[in-house]
Amino acid sequence: MAFNTTNPLIQVEDDRTGLSVETLKRALADNLFYLQGKFPGIATKHDCYMALAYTIRDRLLQRWLNTSQTYLNCDNRVVVYLSAEYLLGPHLGNNLINLGLWEPVKQAVEESGLNLEELINIEEEPGLGNGGLGRLAACFMDSLATLEIPAIGYGIRYEFGIFDQEIEDGWQVEITDKWLQLGNPWEIARPEAAVLVKLGGHTESYTDEKGDYRVRWIPNNLVKGIPYDTPILGYKVSTANNLRLWKSEAAESFDFQRFNMGDYYGAVQNKVTSENLTKVLYPNDEQLQGKELRLAQQYFFVSCSLQDMIRIHLADNPSLENFHEHFAVQLNDTHPSIGVAELMRLLVDEHHYEWGKAWNITQATFSFTNHTLLPEALEKWSLPLFSQMLPRHLEIIYEINQRFLDQVRIKYPNDGDRLAQLSIIDEAGEKWVRMAYLATVGSHAINGVAALHSQLIKETILKDFYELWPEKFSNKTNGVTPRRWLVLSNPRLSNLISSRIGEGWIKNLDELKQLEPFADLAGFRQDWRQVKREVKQDLAHYIKAQSDLVVNPDSLFDVQVKRIHEYKRQHLNILHVIHLYLQIKNNPNLEISPRTFIYGGKAAPGYFIAKLIIKLINSVAEVVNNDPAIGDRLKVVFLSNYNVKFGQKVYPAADLSEQISTAGKEASGTGNMKFSMNGALTIGTLDGANIEIREEVGAENFFLFGLTTPEVEKTLAAGYQPWEYYNNYPDLKAVVDLINSGFFSHGDTELFRPLMDSLFGHDPYLVFADFQAYVDCQHQVGEAYKDQENWSRMAILNVARMGKFSSDRTIREYAEDIWAIKPVVIELEDLCPDGQ
Ligand code: GL4
Structure with a gap:
């Protein structure tokens, strides 16, 4: 046919x-x-x-x-997803x-x-993202297409995506990613749709032919944006939405004037600078690097995208008056939030709309998702840097701010503190542009990514805005696509599920509920374990190939894969490994459920403590894996270069999912959902979407430990004393003393000192405070694993109750509540x- x-x-x-x-x-x-x-x-x-x-x-x-x-x-209407990252796989x-x-x-x-x-x-794989935020954008694109929702994704075609990670002598080494080296068959360049983007220079005012006051921007640099399109197919529908990624090039491939004057290198320089814009992804997750090039990247892709949308719109409409009816633009965190000022500039300066009208269109167009509360991740740009690169945008932001603060004055007269707190420009000390505030003021809807996180947004970083406009705020709990994260990555389990309940669940994940009664059937549990065993065997082969370590597929696969960050507490996990090691050493006949601890994740190249955590994990692995007294009971493996491809192998093989961030710090998490969907049980804190996962699967099918968000806040406010935990908990003391003795560092007592100093000196993530609760909870996990029948039962129920965590559900909520x-x-x- x-x-x-x-x-x-x-x-x-x-x-x-x-x-x-x-x-x-x-x-x-x-x-x-x-x-x-x-x-x-x-x-x-x-x-x-x-x-x-x-x-x-x-x-x-x-x-x-x-x-x-x-x-x-x-x-x-068409949804436009503006995202600096897409971690497509x-x-x-x-x-x-x-x-x-x-x-x-x-x-x-x-x-x-x-x-x-x-x-x-x-x-x-196109690694055009750092972690959860970029991967969420990819899951959303999949769901938008599957739900047949008209959508365009806009982003940056980084020539070098997230670096490849190698481990040398236990340390992370970064290798340049070269995903485009051998060609990319999925993209089509559309040079005929190129656009020009201005940068730098100054502004001038003038009076137009009608006598109206206007401003024009005289840039000192012009960069060309070339779109590269990639189709994003829906599942068994005919929709294939477009992902349009921009590459920067010099506007003129050669500066002839300079060349004629004999300045050959000066002429080439402009070409080099322009092409640099989309060269490389900044490899920081949850950390702002206030670099000029990063701001240029953000502005570049946002300007290209808005100009492209305006072109599309005007092809069919006489004016931009109904632009917001045509496009609903979602800002994926603050990275594209300069779009608020850029759309105003395009409407006011280039299309001569009156300010008030332009503002209404802008606000009706944008909505904003916040993805983190960590202060070090909140984007702000120093005023001098900003004005140098985007002089016109700074003027526009001042105007937006002034009009906004006038409104605030009406509602709260004589409240200078409130004005200072709400101002888009932070003027206490050095001056900054606060991008989250610009996004909030310029959007008609603001959301967080899990129930707890959305609540904390309202109580903390955007509290004053919430008081002004409570109706703008909502929650949209994240989800993941079951196509990639179950059908593609775990065909064995998918086939087993479909053999009993049909294939409807692939598009309607709530249908997994029909699996619940099977949890009580011994035969089904047997089949379930068989699948798990085979998938674990596959991962064991992979581990053998990568690290030459033999692991036992019948041991409990205890997995933590995600970016390395202190708040995610990979160090808490390794402290537990050391604790188990000590237990066996002190009691050689100890019978425990054999475990394989599997870690994976990249550290930002400049994040020293995160890199030291990787080194500690590898150092512990070296000792534990080679100690004959331990035998098969414990194995520790750090798999290098965790990425989407590797994720597809590891989620299906996990028995235990480590979701152990300090409560209040992980906005949502999405790995937590992928694990559960593949039948791993979770050990976790009451953080991010863990809370909702636990609600869905049932408290009895989830291993909960640790301080709650209010307890974390209270502990910190009271002046957290790590030494007290160290002195009061002998198990913790033994573990810490062993590290400090140089046992894992060939006698070097200095190697891990910076990490220990931070745990004892200043640790807002409360590792020691949660240690004992974690160890106790892990003990319960080990005991539970001994009863394989019940473990399988719990695993089946986890999967059966995962319907909520399909990104299809998330996208439906955005479509109904925000995008209409x-x-x-x-x-x-x-x-x-x-x-x-
Ligand atoms: C993140 C959050 O840390 C993570 O919890 C969340 O799941 C993800 C998608 O919403 O966004 N925020 C940043 S920044 N990076 C993330 O992965």
């Missing part, structure tokens, strides 16, 4: 669209020859991957083009699932003498049969 049934020219199955095994094989060979320029005999595995990727891309192009064509032709496997082509393609690949899984593994948007069904018929 061909997609195109209306084109009379296509008599036989088209090699670019046909779906039979024979056609797929022919297409594969054809693409290998004509696109890669290789015969099968000399083709590398990567060539074969490319040929296959193009074969699949051909089969989704009609969907992609029809989708954008349909959006152009209907006047439905490899496309090939996901596209096969979403197209429903896994089986025929597998057969075609095999009959061509290749292996599908091997080819899928070759794909370099409806699905649009895409038809697969050829819309332009004869190329008209």
Whole structure:
């Protein structure tokens, strides 16, 4: 069957669209020859991957083009997701699932003498994000398409994404990511849709021909933005939304004037500076690096995107008056929040709208999601830096601020403190532009990403704004896509589930509820354990290949994978490992559930303590794994280069999910959901979405420990004394003393001192305060694991109760409460049969 049934020219199955095994094989060979320029005999595995990727891309192009064509032709609202990060993960496997082509393609690949899984593994993932925030954007794109919601994702096409991590002598080493080196078959460049972005310079006022006062911006630099488009397919629908990522280039590839004057290097300089803009992703999660280039990146992609939207809008509308009816723009954290000032500039300066009207359009367009409360992550830009790069935007922000503060004055007369607290410009001491405030003032809706976090936003960082506009604030608990995080990453479990309750759950995750009665069936539990055993075996092979360590698939796989950060407390986890080690050493016959501790995660390159935590984990691993007295009872492994691909292997294999952040610090977490969805039980604090996960799965199926958010606050306010915990808890003292003795550092008593100093000196994350509760809770975990029947029961119930944590549910809530948007069904018929 061909997609195109209306084109009379296509008599036989088209090699670019046909779906039979024979056609797929022919297409594969054809693409290998004509696109890669290789015969099968000399083709590398990567060539074969490319040929296959193009074969699949051909089969989704009609969907992609029809989708954008349909959006152009209907006047439905379109969601625009503005995000500096998209942590997409490899496309090939996901596209096969979403197209429903896994089986025929597998057969075609095999009959061509290749292996599908091997080819899928070759794909370099686009690591265009740091962690949860970027990955959430990717899950949202998947859900938007699956729910057939018109959407465009805009972002940055970083030439170098998140660095690759290697471990040398226990330390993290960063290697440049080169995801584009061998070509990217999923993107199409659209140089014809390039836009220009101004930077620097100064502003001038003038009077226009109608006698109106106006401002123009005379920049000292101009950069060109080239869009690169990637299709994002929905699951078994015809929607393929567009992800448009911008690459910067010099506006003129050569500065001829300078060249003619003999300044060759000066002329090339401009080209180099412009191209630098989208060179590299800043590798910090939850930490602001107030670098000029970062602000330039943010402004660049936001300006490109807004100009693109205006072009699209004006193609079909006489004016921008109804711009907000056309686009609902979601700001993914403050990174794109300069968009508020940029849209005002475009409307007022370039399209000559009166301020009040422009402001109404702007506010009706934007909504803002906050993703963190950590003070070091809250974006602010120093005024001098800001005015140098964006002089016109600073003027606009001053005007926005003045008008906003006038409103505040009416509501709270004579309240100078409140004005200072609410001001977008922080003027106490050095002056700063507070980006979260700009986003809040410029948006009609503001949300947090889990119930607790949304509540804390209202009580802390945006308290005064909440008092002004309580109706703007809401919660949208995060979710993850079950397509990538269950169907693709855990086919064994997915098949087991579908064999009992059908496949409806893939699009409607609430249907997993139907699994609940199976938790009581011994036969099903047996099958469940069998699947888990096989998946753990796979991970064990991977561990052996990467680190040469043999781990026992029957041991409890206790996993913590996420960015390395003190608030996430990987160090609390390793203290527990040392505690178990000591227990066995002191009592050689101790019977415990054998455990394999698995860690993975990257530290920001400049975050010394996080890097030292990695070193400590590896140092403990070295001792524990090589101590014959421990045998098979404990193994510790730090797997390098944790990324989406690796996540797909590790979530399915986990028995225990470590979600042990200090209460109040993890906005939501999304790894916690992926683990649970794959049947791991959680050990966790009452933080972020853990609270809601526990509510859903039932307190009896969740291992809870630790201080609550109010207790954390109280402990800190009372003047937290780590020494007291050290002196009062002998288990803690023994662990700390062992580290300090140089036992894990070949006698070096200085190596881990900075970490110990921070735990004893200034530790806002209260590691020692939660240590004993954590150890006790871990003891319960170990005991519970001994009863495999009950453990399986709990695991099944975890999965059965995960419906809430599908990103489909999250997106539906945004669509209803914030975007006011409806699905649009895409038809697969050829819309332009004869190329008209
Ligand atoms: C984060 C939060 O830390 C994380 O809890 C949350 O799940 C994620 C997506 O909402 O956003 N905020 C930042 S910054 N990085 C994150 O991963």
